[in-house]
Amino acid sequence: MFEQMAKKPVAWIIGKGPESEIVLSSRIRFARNIADFKFPPSADTDTRDKIIEFVKASFDSSGLIDDGNFYLSTEINPLDRSFLVERHLISPEFMKDGTGRGVFIDNSESLSIMINEEDHIRLQVISSGLSMTECWEKAHEIDSKLSQKINYAYDDKFGHLTSCPTNVGTGLRASILIHLPGLVLTREIENVISRIAKVGLIVRGFYGEGTDVLGNLFQISNQTTLGRSEEEIIDSLAKVTQQIIEYELNSQETLMQDAADEIEDKVWRSYGILKHARVLNSGEVMNLLSALRLGVSLKLIDKVSLQQINELLIITQPAHLQKYYEREMDNNERDIVRAGLVRERLNQE
Amino acid sequence: MLCQDCNNREANIHLTQIINNEKVVLNLCKECAEKRGFHSPFEQMPFPLAEIVSGMVGPSKIKKKGKKSKDDKPDKKCSNCGLTFSEFGHVGRLGCAQCYSTFRPELTDLLRRIHGSADHRGHVAESPTEDLKEFREGKRLRDELKKAIEDEDFEMAAELRDRIRELSVKEKEEKS
Numbered sequence: 001m002f003e004q005m006a007k008k009p010v011a012w013i014i015g016k017g018p019e020s021e022i023v024l025s026s027r028i029r030f031a032r033n034i035a036d037f038k039f040p041p042s043a044d045t046d047t048r049d050k051i052i053e054f055v056k057a058s059f060d061s062s063g064l065i066d067d068g069n070f071y072l073s074t075e076i077n078p079l080d081r082s083f084l085v086e087r088h089l090i091s092p093e094f095m096k097d098g099t100g101r102g103v104f105i106d107n108s109e110s111l112s113i114m115i116n117e118e119d120h121i122r123l124q125v126i127s128s129g130l131s132m133t134e135c136w137e138k139a140h141e142i143d144s145k146l147s148q149k150i151n152y153a154y155d156d157k158f159g160h161l162t163s164c165p166t167n168v169g170t171g172l173r174a175s176i177l178i179h180l181p182g183l184v185l186t187r188e189i190e191n192v193i194s195r196i197a198k199v200g201l202i203v204r205g206f207y208g209e210g211t212d213v214l215g216n217l218f219q220i221s222n223q224t225t226l227g228r229s230e231e232e233i234i235d236s237l238a239k240v241t242q243q244i245i246e247y248e249l250n251s252q253e254t255l256m257q258d259a260a261d262e263i264e265d266k267v268w269r270s271y272g273i274l275k276h277a278r279v280l281n282s283g284e285v286m287n288l289l290s291a292l293r294l295g296v297s298l299k300l301i302d303k304v305s306l307q308q309i310n311e312l313l314i315i316t317q318p319a320h321l322q323k324y325y326e327r328e329m330d331n332n333e334r335d336i337v338r339a340g341l342v343r344e345r346l347n348q349e
Numbered sequence: 350m351l352c353q354d355c356n357n358r359e360a361n362i363h364l365t366q367i368i369n370n371e372k373v374v375l376n377l378c379k380e381c382a383e384k385r386g387f388h389s390p391f392e393q394m395p396f397p398l399a400e401i402v403s404g405m406v407g408p409s410k411i412k413k414k415g416k417k418s419k420d421d422k423p424d425k426k427c428s429n430c431g432l433t434f435s436e437f438g439h440v441g442r443l444g445c446a447q448c449y450s451t452f453r454p455e456l457t458d459l460l461r462r463i464h465g466s467a468d469h470r471g472h473v474a475e476s477p478t479e480d481l482k483e484f485r486e487g488k489r490l491r492d493e494l495k496k497a498i499e500d501e502d503f504e505m506a507a508e509l510r511d512r513i514r515e516l517s518v519k520e521k522e523e524k525s
Binding site: 033035037038039041042118140144147148149150151152153154155156157158159160161162163164165166168169170172200224225226227228229230232 | 429430432440441442443444445446449450456457459460463464465466467468469470471472474475476477485488489
């Protein structure tokens with residue numbers, strides 16, 4: 001399963017779209033439930049199966065699902081589940097429990113609909129670059145079509161009702177995946193994070209201390225879903241993102257003014273290691289690719305494209321490596337194979 | 350430095366994790382870092398929503414089993430799924446749509462604390478029956494009109510009044 005997908009570049013990370021030098025991808029997610037069924041966490045197996053049948057039938061009659069595939073979670077083995085998580089097509093939560101769940105994935109991989117995760121329906125649209133409005137329009141269109149077939153659990157005061165009260169109202173989570181090496185290197189990132197928190201947004205992701213940076217990748221999303229319209233939520237995230245992009249560019253400029261030699265050295269040194277290393281763990285690869293990505297943004301290096309780097313960020317993940325080489329591997333073997341794959345890709349100039 | 354999870358192997362992964370916008374520094378060995386799910390940077394960080402919700406509901410509202418005090422009210426229970434409010438306080442997840450009616454006053458308070466509001470201002474859900482959709486839209490507009498008048502935002506109030514009028518004209522036309 002998913003062998004073809006594993007050989008194909010991830011559509012949402014092609015390095016195209018507005019601000020794609022800094023924003024890798026944009027994502028819209030809706031949480032929806034069906035009025036007459038218990039929420040998945042308290043539904044028994046029979047009910048969960050009925051929900052899957054019901055939602056699938058609604059897909060079919062709405063003509064939404066011509067161009068993709070539906071998978072039952074029981075059909076997807078653990079490796080394939082990790083693979084889909086790395087590709088952002090299912091959530092880590094969906095992966096945990098193997099029964100009574102299903103997912104529809106369209107052929108372009110921009111749309112996925114999980115059934116019986118925490119809510120009956122979790123609809124996600126994802127695309128490359130800062131493209132929130134595009135994602136929203138597509139998700140809204142599908143949501144509207146589904147709502148003509150399915151009687152959503154909806155309350156006139158509260159809006160969409162969800163299993164967890166943090167998703168009530170619009171059920172909307174808008175998020176962006178953003179690369180902020182300049183802010184991390186200038187140690188401005190904590191200031192920026194605390195400022196973001198003050199405007200009702202939340203930052204997720206992780207990074208190491210000082211030079212021990214892991215990818216400099218952050219996810220920023222709205223924290224609240226109730227009391228504001230969908231457009232307002234998206235608009236506020238897009239505006240803050242623009243602001244963060246500006247901060248990041250300023251930091252990059254500062255770095256080039258104060259430490260151009262060091263930055264240039266870091267970029268080329270990373271390129272050298274990636275091109276020649278024989279063993280690479282996933283954390284190290286993330287850091288090196290991040291430095292290389294910074295080099296491309298600053299036009300210090302033109303030997304690789306953003307798309308190549310973005311793709312490497314995904315295909316060097318543990319499950320992707322194993323799918324790519326069509327065999328299971330332990331940690332040590334993966335580190336060797338990972339280095340080999342990176343060398344192969346970077347030597348294809 | 351030793352790994353803070355196993356206290357055995359050398360910590361060679363130093364992570365700064367952001368939970369609820371707070372910085373948490375972790376010093377872990379490779380094995381323990383993977384156990385915590387740090388092998389994939391695209392995985393979402395665990396976000397302890399249940400804990401937050403339980404924290405917000407507060408111990409004063411969650412009765413301990415077997416303990417009774419004078420001001421204890423009976424624990425509310427959803428007649429559809431059987432979830433009690435104190436159980437909700439523990440798991441942070443509701444059982445079904447009806448829970449929102451059963452625990453309406455408590456949830457109104459809780460939603461206000463989480464979101465700063467308990468009133469949906471987004472798109473009105475379409476529904477398989479058009480009548481219901483129009484009824485919902487009309488109700489939402491009337492609520493907004495009430496609020497606009499309270500806020501003395503008369504420009505907004507005039508606009509809302511016009512939209513309510515349009516909607517009722519449409520309803521009449523459809524009925525005739």
